[in-house]
Amino acid sequence: MCKLDKSFARLVLFSLTVFSAQLTYAQSTQGSKFPGIGRNATPAEVIAWDIDVRPDFKGLPKGSGSVAQGQVIWESKCASCHGVFGESNEIFTPIAGGTTADDVKTGKVASLADRKQPQRTTLMKVPTVSTLWDYIYRAMPWNAPRSLTPDDTYALVAFILSLGEIVPDDFVLSNSNMAEVQKKMPNRNGMTRNHGFWSVNGKPDVNGSSCMNNCVKFVQIGSSLPDFARNAHGNIAEQNRLYGPYRGSDSTKPPPAKLPGSTGEGLAHASDTHSQNTKGPAALFKNENCSACHAPNAKLVGPSIADIAAKYQGQGGAQEKLMAKVKNGGAGVWGAIPMPPQSQLSDEDRKTLVVWMLSGDK
Amino acid sequence: MTKKQIELSAQDISAVEKPINRARLVKAPEHFIPQELIADINANGLDETRRGFLRKGFFSALGGVAAGLLAPSAFAAGEGDPAILEKQEWQTTLGKNVATMPYGVPSIYEANLIRRESPGLTRVSAASVAFTPLQGLFGTITPNGLHFERHHQGWYNLNPETHRLMVNGMVKNARVFTMNDLMRMPSVSRTHFIECGANTGLEWGNVAVPTVQYTHGMLSCCEFTGVPLKVLLEECGADLKKGKFLLAEGGDGSGMTRTINLESCLEDTIVAWSMNGEMLRPENGFPLRLVVPGVQGVSWVKWLRRLEVGDMPWNSKDEAVHYIELMPDGMHRQYASIQECKSVITTPSGGQQLLDKGFYNVSGMAWSGRGKIKRVDVSFDGGNNWRTTRLETPILTKSITRFNIDWVWDGSPAILQSRAIDDTGYIQPSIKILRDARGNRSIYHNNAIQSWKLDSNGEVSNVQVG
Numbered sequence: 001m002c003k004l005d006k007s008f009a010r011l012v013l014f015s016l017t018v019f020s021a022q023l024t025y026a027q028s029t030q031g032s033k034f035p036g037i038g039r040n041a042t043p044a045e046v047i048a049w050d051i052d053v054r055p056d057f058k059g060l061p062k063g064s065g066s067v068a069q070g071q072v073i074w075e076s077k078c079a080s081c082h083g084v085f086g087e088s089n090e091i092f093t094p095i096a097g098g099t100t101a102d103d104v105k106t107g108k109v110a111s112l113a114d115r116k117q118p119q120r121t122t123l124m125k126v127p128t129v130s131t132l133w134d135y136i137y138r139a140m141p142w143n144a145p146r147s148l149t150p151d152d153t154y155a156l157v158a159f160i161l162s163l164g165e166i167v168p169d170d171f172v173l174s175n176s177n178m179a180e181v182q183k184k185m186p187n188r189n190g191m192t193r194n195h196g197f198w199s200v201n202g203k204p205d206v207n208g209s210s211c212m213n214n215c216v217k218f219v220q221i222g223s224s225l226p227d228f229a230r231n232a233h234g235n236i237a238e239q240n241r242l243y244g245p246y247r248g249s250d251s252t253k254p255p256p257a258k259l260p261g262s263t264g265e266g267l268a269h270a271s272d273t274h275s276q277n278t279k280g281p282a283a284l285f286k287n288e289n290c291s292a293c294h295a296p297n298a299k300l301v302g303p304s305i306a307d308i309a310a311k312y313q314g315q316g317g318a319q320e321k322l323m324a325k326v327k328n329g330g331a332g333v334w335g336a337i338p339m340p341p342q343s344q345l346s347d348e349d350r351k352t353l354v355v356w357m358l359s360g361d362k
Numbered sequence: 363m364t365k366k367q368i369e370l371s372a373q374d375i376s377a378v379e380k381p382i383n384r385a386r387l388v389k390a391p392e393h394f395i396p397q398e399l400i401a402d403i404n405a406n407g408l409d410e411t412r413r414g415f416l417r418k419g420f421f422s423a424l425g426g427v428a429a430g431l432l433a434p435s436a437f438a439a440g441e442g443d444p445a446i447l448e449k450q451e452w453q454t455t456l457g458k459n460v461a462t463m464p465y466g467v468p469s470i471y472e473a474n475l476i477r478r479e480s481p482g483l484t485r486v487s488a489a490s491v492a493f494t495p496l497q498g499l500f501g502t503i504t505p506n507g508l509h510f511e512r513h514h515q516g517w518y519n520l521n522p523e524t525h526r527l528m529v530n531g532m533v534k535n536a537r538v539f540t541m542n543d544l545m546r547m548p549s550v551s552r553t554h555f556i557e558c559g560a561n562t563g564l565e566w567g568n569v570a571v572p573t574v575q576y577t578h579g580m581l582s583c584c585e586f587t588g589v590p591l592k593v594l595l596e597e598c599g600a601d602l603k604k605g606k607f608l609l610a611e612g613g614d615g616s617g618m619t620r621t622i623n624l625e626s627c628l629e630d631t632i633v634a635w636s637m638n639g640e641m642l643r644p645e646n647g648f649p650l651r652l653v654v655p656g657v658q659g660v661s662w663v664k665w666l667r668r669l670e671v672g673d674m675p676w677n678s679k680d681e682a683v684h685y686i687e688l689m690p691d692g693m694h695r696q697y698a699s700i701q702e703c704k705s706v707i708t709t710p711s712g713g714q715q716l717l718d719k720g721f722y723n724v725s726g727m728a729w730s731g732r733g734k735i736k737r738v739d740v741s742f743d744g745g746n747n748w749r750t751t752r753l754e755t756p757i758l759t760k761s762i763t764r765f766n767i768d769w770v771w772d773g774s775p776a777i778l779q780s781r782a783i784d785d786t787g788y789i790q791p792s793i794k795i796l797r798d799a800r801g802n803r804s805i806y807h808n809n810a811i812q813s814w815k816l817d818s819n820g821e822v823s824n825v826q827v828g
Contacts, residue, residue, distance in 0.1 A: 034597055037543045041528055041536035049528055049668050052609060052619060055677045091485055113692025125686065125694065128677045135679035138617040139515060145615040190694055191686070197698035197807065199626040200656055200732055204702060206799045208781060208789035208811070212739070212748045216828070219744030219777060221815070223568040223826040225712075233481060233572050236713035238474055240497060245722060247715045248474075249821050251572070259773065259820045262718040291487060 053134040057178055060133065064174030065155025067162040073152055074159050077141045086163045089119065096163035098124040103186035104166055112190065123164040127191045129182050132157050281356030284349060288342070303334040309360030322354045323347075468505075474498075477508060480576045483564070488516035491558070493579030496708045496727070501754070502553070502762040504582035506638050511645045512558055512580065512659065514680070515616035520665055522641075522649040525613070527633070531670035534599025541635065541649055547589040547597075550632060552655070555583040555729045555762045557701045559658030559685055562808040565793075569824050573713035577812065577824060578706045581727075583762040586653045588634030595628075595671065602628070605671035609678075610652045613667035619678040620661045622654060623699065624671075630655045630760070633666065655760035656731030657699045658806075660685055690801035701731035703790050704809035705738055705765070705782035716820035719773040725766045728753075730784035735763040737783045742769065744777035744813065744827050745792070751780075776816045777827060794828045 053059045075084065082088050086095030098117040103109045109124045111117040117124065126132060137153040139145045148156070158173035166184050167173070173181065182188065196202030209215065231251040233239075240248030247264070249255070285291055294302045303311075312318035327350060329341035345353070441447055468475075477492035484490040492511040494504055511517075522541045530536035558580035564570040571577055595602065606625050612618035622631065632653040635641060642648040647664025654661045660680055675681070675697060686694040705728035710716060728735045734757050739748040751765040765780070781790045793810035815825045 031599070032597060033593075034547060037546055038537045038539045038597070041530060041538045045528065045538065046530055046536050049611075050530055050670065051617075052611070052670070052676060052678070054672070054674060056674065108692065110692070112688065112694075113690075120688070122683055126683050127696075128682055131677050131679055131682040134619075134676075135683075138619070139615060139679075142515070145515065145617065187694075190692065191682075191696040192689075192693045193695075193697055195695045195698055197695070197700045197702075198623055200700060201626070202700065204788055206791045206795050208791040208795060210739075210783065210789050214746060215748070216744070216746050219746060219827055221777075221813075221825045222828055224815070225569050225572055225824050229570075229572070233576060234478075236572060237715075239478065239495065239573065239575065240474060240714060241472070242474065243471065245716070246497070246709045246711075247717065249713050249715045251713065255817070255821050256715075256819045259719070259818070260715070260717050264717050286487070 051134075051138055053130045053137070055128045055130045055182075057130060057175070060130070060175050060178065061150045062175045063150035063154050064172055065151050065153070065158055066172045067155075067158045067167070067169050069151075070155035070157070070159025070162075073148075073156055077144075077148075078156070081142060086121075086160060093119060094121045095160060096123050097121045099164050099166075099186040101165065104184050107185065107187070107189035109187045109190055112187075123160070123166075123186060125187055125190070127185060127188045129157065129161070129178060129185055132160060133178075281352050285353060285356070288345065288349070288353075290342075290353065302339060305357050306360055307334075308357050312358055318358060319351075319354055322358070323350050326350050326354060468507075472498075475508070477511060478575060480564070480571060489514050491580060493575045494582050496574045496579050496581065496706070497711050497714065499708065500725075500764075502583050502727070502764050503638060504584060506584070506640065506643050506646075509582040509584065509637070509643065509646055510558070510580050513614070513616075513645075514618055515614055517645050518614060518665070519644045520613060520649060525649050525665075525667070527650060527666060528668045529594065529598045529600075529670075530668070531609070531672050532601040532605035533595070533671055537598045539594075544589055544594075544633065544650070545635060548593060549587055549589055551585055551587040551636075552630075552632065552653075553583065553585045553758050553761045554653060554655040555581060555701075555760065556653075556659045556662055557581045557704075557729070557731075559660060559698075559701070559806040562810070562812075563805040565810070565826070566797075566804055566808055567802045569826055572824055574706060574708055574711040574812075577712065580659065581729075581762075583729075584637040585639070586632055586634040587636035588632040588650075588653065591631035591633055591652075591669075592628050594633055595669075600671045602671075604673055607672045607675055609668075609670040609672060609676050610661070610663040610666060611668040611670070612647075612663045613665040618660075618663050618680065619676060620663055621675040621678065621681060621697070622652070622657075622661060623697075626699075627654050627657060633669075656701060658685070658701055661699060685806060687800065687804040687806045689804070695804075698807060701729070702807065702809045703730035703732065703735070703782050703784040703786075703788050704728070705735075705780045705790060706812045707740065707778050707780045707814060710778070710816065710822045711814055712822055712824035714822045716771065716816065716822070718820070719771050722769050722771055723766055724769045724778065725764065726780050727762045728765055728780070728782035729760070729762045730782065730786075730788070731760055732788065733785045734759050735782055736785045736787075738763075738765040739781050739783075740765075740767050741779045741781075742776045745779050745811070748781070771816070773818055775818055777825065778814045778816060778822075779811050779827070781811050792828060793826055 050059065081091040082095050083090070087097055088094060098111050098119075098121045099109055100111075112120070112124060122132075133153055136156055137148060137150065140148065140156075154173045158167060158171055161167045161173070161181065162169055162171060164186065166186065167181060196204050233251075235248075235250060235252050237248040237250040240246060285294075295304055297304050297306050308322075312322065325339070326342050326345065329339050331339065342350070475495040475498035477494060479487070479490055479492050490513070494508050494510040499505075499508070525541055527539045527544065528536065529539070561580035562577055565577060591608075602624065606623070608622040608624050610620050610622055633650065634653045635650055637643065637646060642651055647662075647666065650666045651664045652662050652666050681697060686696050687698055688694055705726060707724060707726035709725050710722070716722070724740060726738075728738045735753065738751045738753065740751050741748045749767060751767040754764040754766065757763050783789050790809060790811055793808075796808065796810050813825050813827045815823050817823070
């Protein structure tokens with residue numbers, strides 16, 4: 001856009017604002033119960049915020065994007081979380097997979113009923129193509145929402161649809177052919193509103209029993225917490241009061257052999273009640289959002305702390321090298337996904353974090 | 363001072379206030395502060411430098427008592443209980459000044475009762491859940507610092523000065539309101555529960571988590587203050603005859619959007635800025651959120667920035683990909699919103715340990731998204747025989763009601779259950795009834811009767827019966 005166009009646009013916008021602001025004032029006292037409260041929105045304000053797209057495509061901006069364009073954007077902005085083919089189950093549940101050519105015909109994903117798919121992907125569930133467009137445009141990428149253009153969004157939706165073989169690899173999605181694509185969505189007939197949960201007056205699908213005495217023949221325990229999960233949520237003793245009638249079980253140990261007795265003697269006590277430190281390197285790591293990409297032991301977007309510690313163990317100059325990497329960002333050591341520079345960190349915090357990581361979260 | 367510095371000093375205070383171990387008798391930290399400093403503070407008051415000295419004093423005090431465990435409260439037969447016979451520190455010395463904690467925090471002995479994540483439930487903490495420790499709560503109100511958290515793209519402290527609410531769509535004029543505007547309007551204050559649609563969702567297939575914090579902790583209850591949605595929509599000239607649907611949109615990165623059923627929710631929905639007497643907490647939507655009584659928490663859009671009146675539902679991501687319920691025939695129930703009648707015993711509950719036989723006050727919470735709680739029964743034998751509990755008042759619609767029942771435990775194994783009945787006559791179902799109707803892959807709206815097994819060793823665990 002040339003300079004003249006821009007200033008013209010600004011002028012138009014300005015006049016519109018002034019015009020509607022004046023209009024507002026006249027209207028705000030007319031028929032209002034609350035004079036002096038609120039004002040009319042300007043057209044530019046409504047355009048800026050009203051970005052939702054409905055299933056009937058109301059709100060869909062004009063534009064287009066091809067599968068090939070989508071693939072390029074996907075690989076740079078989406079694949080790190082969702083996988084190159086939308087198949088990743090590392091960070092979020094998979095986007096693509098589990099739909100068939102037959103589903104595209106029937107509009108109902110067969111594997112939802114036959115349970116042949118271990119997990120439900122987005123394409124197995126989503127009934128409307130508008131949903132994909134609306135959400136990607138409003139909220140993706142995860143760490144930089146509202147950074148995609150409408151054309152980027154068309155391209156990404158086209159790419160996702162191609163992963164599910166809903167459109168061919170050379171497809172160009174646009175506002176004019178979205179309605180046709182909708183007719184191919186594999187789970188377009190898979191939703192029901194035939195239930196009593198939409199309205200407060202809806203009819204419940206089940207009801208319990210109000211029987212008071214001799215209600216069941218046998219009491220059978222159908223499910224209980226497996227032994228291996230006893231301590232999976234941390235020590236329960238540290239999640240209850242250490243006084244009063246209801247203490248927590250020490251889940252780091254097997255169940256006690258007998259009742260502890262009213263003094264609580266013999267009851268295993270939690271030694272540390274403050275596992276949730278708000279200070280120290282682990283807390284800093286979380287507060288600075290490092291944990292969004294790095295976990296203690298598992299690889300997320302970035303390498304695990306354990307892997308980092310192992311790689312640099314015993315290496316001279318590792319601390320300085322990593323401190324520079326944290327400050328300036330880096331790429332290539334752990335894969336193609338670059339780590340953004342963390343210039344917001346003070347030198348002291350950077351040092352704390354790097355020393356802590358090199359020690360392997362000790 | 364910058365905002366960050368303020369937050370850091372709050373952390374300093376909480377670190378100072380947390381006990382290092384279970385010491386019952388902790389020497390008052392003041393004793394570790396040099397007399398000169400006390401004299402100096404008395405003469406000149408507190409400034410930042412002197413505060414810094416105080417902090418150091420507190421730290422060294424705590425280090426000094428790290429091994430200061432006292433013997434259990436039991437006492438050998440003799441003159442009596444040392445807790446009575448011996449003078450305590452707090453009876454014989456001067457206590458802390460007023461406003462030592464300008465914003466008060468719970469006792470150091472309450473440090474175990476905090477919001478917690480369920481390990482492995484989600485893989486990214488910015489799109490995760492922190493559960494309310496129901497096992498430690500009393501009454502019906504959730505303290506603001508313990509209200510459960512569920513974010514879809516992280517939380518922020520939004521600036522209330524620049525926060526705007528836009529109302530558009532099928533209205534006479536699209537309108538913009540500032541916080542100044544909204545807080546001048548006629549407000550209401552009402553107590554309601556909020557429950558995530560996925561609360562207890564981990565338990566559809568089998569027992570998965572140990573305690574009531576994780577089975578039921580996506581539940582909270584607050585007194586909310588705000589302007590009624592109806593007042594706001596009418597002020598904007600909404601066409602409520604044709605516009606039966608409302609889109610609520612959040613101002614966070616996820617731009618959370620949910621369709622609200624105006625036919626069902628117009629009368630009691632609130633555009634709220636306050637919870638429990640103070641402004642909303644940032645994790646709960648400061649400065650503005652929607653309160654949709656009886657409806658699942660995801661619809662209570664936080665950081666609310668826009669309301670749009672329309673004539674059809676929007677099928678947003680969280681109503682077309684998530685928050686949909688898979689039925690055995692492969693169909694998904696969409697727009698299932700109401701949280702039906704449910705209850706749970708919170709003490710004793712899973713993961714807790716009873717010390718001895720004898721009398722206990724068994725207590726829990728009951729709530730219904732369709733109205734008021736009418737009755738709660740409790741069984742101690744796995745559902746064979748039931749007794750009706752005492753309900754604490756006031757009993758409010760779409761709010762938590764506390765129930766209590768006396769019980770003398772004879773030391774033999776027991777299975778404790780509660781079942782609530784609301785004023786529509788609906789009775790909380792068993793997990794078997796729910797599975798028979800909906801299978802076990804629904805994730806959402808599990809309002810089954812909860813069973814807690816009490817073993818003769820006093821340990822309580824999570825089980826499913828039948």
